[in-house]
Amino acid sequence: MPAWLFGLLYIIYTIYGMKERNDTIGHEAHFGGALVGMLMAIILNPSALMENYIIIALLMIPCIGFLYIVVKMPHVLIFNSFFTKKKTYTIEDKYNEERVNKQIEIDRILEKISDKGIDSLTTKERRTLEEYSKS
DSSP, rough: OHHHHHHHHHHHHHHHHHOOOOSSSOOHHHHHHHHHHHHHHHHOOOHHHSSSSHHHHHHHHHHHEEEEHHHGGGGGGGGOOSSSSSOOOHHHHHHHHHHHHHHHHHHHHHHHHHHOGGGOHHHHHHHHHHHHHHO
């Protein structure tokens, strides 16, 4: 296998590993090291850029694309794919998640009251607040 193909596969695997976060490997550090190493090699030997511009472009395009996504669309990186292990939720996990979501909703309603007054609440928000005050 040519070295440039191995490098390209490594970068793609590293980007996948950063996105999925399903192991204990520091993929971010490996990605940064690969990127800085490539840039340092070009700085120290600029003629390599002219001789291998296609290979360097093939390696840099996924890096630059990934960095663009990290800066402009970080929400894209947070999801489970078909290949990741699905977490099984226990009853306790579900209870805690519902409790946190309910607290977030109550905090939002109280913030709305603080900003716009109690008359700004919808009927549903008033009902939610009444149910919470009873519990």
